[in-house]
Amino acid sequence: MVVKTLNGAKAVAEAVKNCQPDVVACYPITPSTHIAEEMNHYYANGDTKTFIAVESEFSAISALIGGAATGARTFTATSSQGLLLMHEALFNAAGMRLPIVMVVANRAVSAPLSIWNDEQDSMSQRDTGWIQLYCKNNQEAVDSVIQAFEIAETTLLPVMVCIDGHYLTHAVGQVNIPPQSEVQDVLPPFKPKIFLDPENPLSLGVYTNPSHYQEFREDLHNDLLQSKEKIIEIGKKFGKRFLRTYGLFEEYKLKDAEFVLVGLGSVMDNVKATVNELRNENQKVGALHLRCFRPFPSEELKKILSGKTIGVIERDLSLGAQPPLYTEIVEALQGTNTIVSSFFGGLGGRNLDRTAIKVLFQKIKSKKPLKEWIAQQKGDQK
Amino acid sequence: MLEIRFHGRAGQGIVTAAELLAEAAAMEGKYSQAFPFFGSEKRGPPVTSYCRIDSRPILIHEEIEKPDLVIVAEPSVLAEVQVDAGLKKEGQLIVNSSQPKEKIHLNGHSFSVVNGTDIALKYFKKPITNTVMLGALCKLTGIVKLDSIKKAISNRFPEKIAALNIKAIQECYDAIPSGPSGGF
Numbered sequence: 001m002v003v004k005t006l007n008g009a010k011a012v013a014e015a016v017k018n019c020q021p022d023v024v025a026c027y028p029i030t031p032s033t034h035i036a037e038e039m040n041h042y043y044a045n046g047d048t049k050t051f052i053a054v055e056s057e058f059s060a061i062s063a064l065i066g067g068a069a070t071g072a073r074t075f076t077a078t079s080s081q082g083l084l085l086m087h088e089a090l091f092n093a094a095g096m097r098l099p100i101v102m103v104v105a106n107r108a109v110s111a112p113l114s115i116w117n118d119e120q121d122s123m124s125q126r127d128t129g130w131i132q133l134y135c136k137n138n139q140e141a142v143d144s145v146i147q148a149f150e151i152a153e154t155t156l157l158p159v160m161v162c163i164d165g166h167y168l169t170h171a172v173g174q175v176n177i178p179p180q181s182e183v184q185d186v187l188p189p190f191k192p193k194i195f196l197d198p199e200n201p202l203s204l205g206v207y208t209n210p211s212h213y214q215e216f217r218e219d220l221h222n223d224l225l226q227s228k229e230k231i232i233e234i235g236k237k238f239g240k241r242f243l244r245t246y247g248l249f250e251e252y253k254l255k256d257a258e259f260v261l262v263g264l265g266s267v268m269d270n271v272k273a274t275v276n277e278l279r280n281e282n283q284k285v286g287a288l289h290l291r292c293f294r295p296f297p298s299e300e301l302k303k304i305l306s307g308k309t310i311g312v313i314e315r316d317l318s319l320g321a322q323p324p325l326y327t328e329i330v331e332a333l334q335g336t337n338t339i340v341s342s343f344f345g346g347l348g349g350r351n352l353d354r355t356a357i358k359v360l361f362q363k364i365k366s367k368k369p370l371k372e373w374i375a376q377q378k379g380d381q382k
Numbered sequence: 383m384l385e386i387r388f389h390g391r392a393g394q395g396i397v398t399a400a401e402l403l404a405e406a407a408a409m410e411g412k413y414s415q416a417f418p419f420f421g422s423e424k425r426g427p428p429v430t431s432y433c434r435i436d437s438r439p440i441l442i443h444e445e446i447e448k449p450d451l452v453i454v455a456e457p458s459v460l461a462e463v464q465v466d467a468g469l470k471k472e473g474q475l476i477v478n479s480s481q482p483k484e485k486i487h488l489n490g491h492s493f494s495v496v497n498g499t500d501i502a503l504k505y506f507k508k509p510i511t512n513t514v515m516l517g518a519l520c521k522l523t524g525i526v527k528l529d530s531i532k533k534a535i536s537n538r539f540p541e542k543i544a545a546l547n548i549k550a551i552q553e554c555y556d557a558i559p560s561g562p563s564g565g566f
């Protein structure tokens with residue numbers, strides 16, 4: 001183990017390098033973060049095998065679809081509008097069962113233009129068939145990227161590792177980065193059974209008639225749901241080796257908690273800190289960080305959240321409808337006696353600090369289901 | 383936990399200053415965190431950066447509203463930004479300015495004045511005051527040792543640039559008469 005003081009983007013890039021991808025393709029212009037720059041740097045120094053500097057994010061994902069189809073370990077990173085430009089090809093990557101790993105540095109979407117954090121970008125890609133893992137801090141980002149390669153390559157599903165732009169990618173702090181020699185202990189080499197090979201010609205992603213198309217989509221759906229088991233297994237294996245265990249979600253002081261905030265991303269570290277402060281005042285509060293948003297762990301959440309009073313906190317929207325995480329939590333808790341409120345905001349980098357979170361805990365204590373924007377704190381107008 | 387806020391203008395290395403301080407603190411066995419707040423990515427507009435230092439792991443991701451220490455690396459931001467906003471009563475404020483203290487008007491909080499721009503111009507021929515102000519921080523607060531800042535600078539910059547910066551921060555450090563003064 002090597003503890004370094006560096007920012008999230010650099011930490012993630014080093015972890016990716018230690019996983020030795022065969023093909024990396026990135027478009028390194030805004031809204032990309034310095035993950036692309038770092039991967040290019042590693043390639044220039046001979047530390048990684050291939051770096052393709054493409055002319056757009058659409059090309060980046062397309063290059064990886066080609067690379068992964070030949071049986072290569074593949075990686076890219078993007079953000080915001082860059083991820084949106086990939087949209088069409090994301091469906092192909094999942095439908096063709098190509099285990100691409102991508103880090104999404106979560107940034108707001110235009111318009112208006114913003115380079116700051118929220119999760120509207122990756123949330124809008126939730127139905128593309130990719131596994132989505134969300135990280136609270138840079139340690140989880142590094143660890144999740146390492147696990148993502150094995151999750152992808154054993155389930156034959158692409159994985160997005162989502163980390164908050166700026167709050168994590170641009171924040172310098174201490175991160176424990178397993179060196180390549182230790183990554184090898186947990187990450188086996190990628191040896192696919194089916195891949196494009198001139199000696200053994202085959203077709204991937206071909207045309208289907210109405211008699212067959214739906215079966216492929218059913219398989220994809222079922223396999224994505226089943227991947228929960230692999231995500232848990234690989235998270236446990238990682239924990240055995242590195243003493244940091246991962247699963248579908250993280251419960252924090254949840255068991256005896258009456259009032260719980262549920263969410264994903266870096267805000268949940270702030271929620272945990274708030275829970276500590278309120279527990280000191282003997283308040284029965286808790287938190288749940290949803291690490292795995294796709295596949296969505298409905299049954300597992302139902303077991304542990306039923307009967308509690310819940311506030312769902314999210315930095316995203318479904319314009320013209322209810323926010324995505326709230327909708328899914330409500331669906332998971334159908335038929336149980338659980339009060340669920342929806343709090344959405346913190347968009348475009350707006351601060352969601354402990355003061356704001358305390359207000360949300362106060363609100364759910366009314367035991368009335370609320371649906372509201374998270375109010376801006378005094379002093380936030382810059 | 384100590385919370386430090388830096389003010390300056392984009393292009394003056396304000397983000398780097400917070401990062402160097404975080405790296406220096408980590409070398410001394412502490413936990414640290416540094417992150418920026420800037421507008422669009424252009425030179426000139428006011429920039430804020432933040433640094434936290436603690437003996438325990440830092441597990442929050444929020445802006446610093448009530449700093450223990452504020453460093454103003456560029457005097458012209460005083461007219462645009464309320465640099466002592468939220469500064470704790472017992473906190474410290476260090477301002478870079480070539481003006482005498484009595485000509486600088488702040489809202490009542492006591493402060494120290496350091497003429498960092500002259501030192502920066504002497505060594506860099508540009509008013510890039512980030513590292514110079516870290517020299518002032520070491521002398522006036524003792525949060526980290528000057529040697530740790532020097533090491534962080536050596537790790538980050540090419541040899542020639544690092545050597546120049548180290549000379550500049552040493553000159554700033556030596557130019558300030560008093561040692562660590564209260565609060566920390």
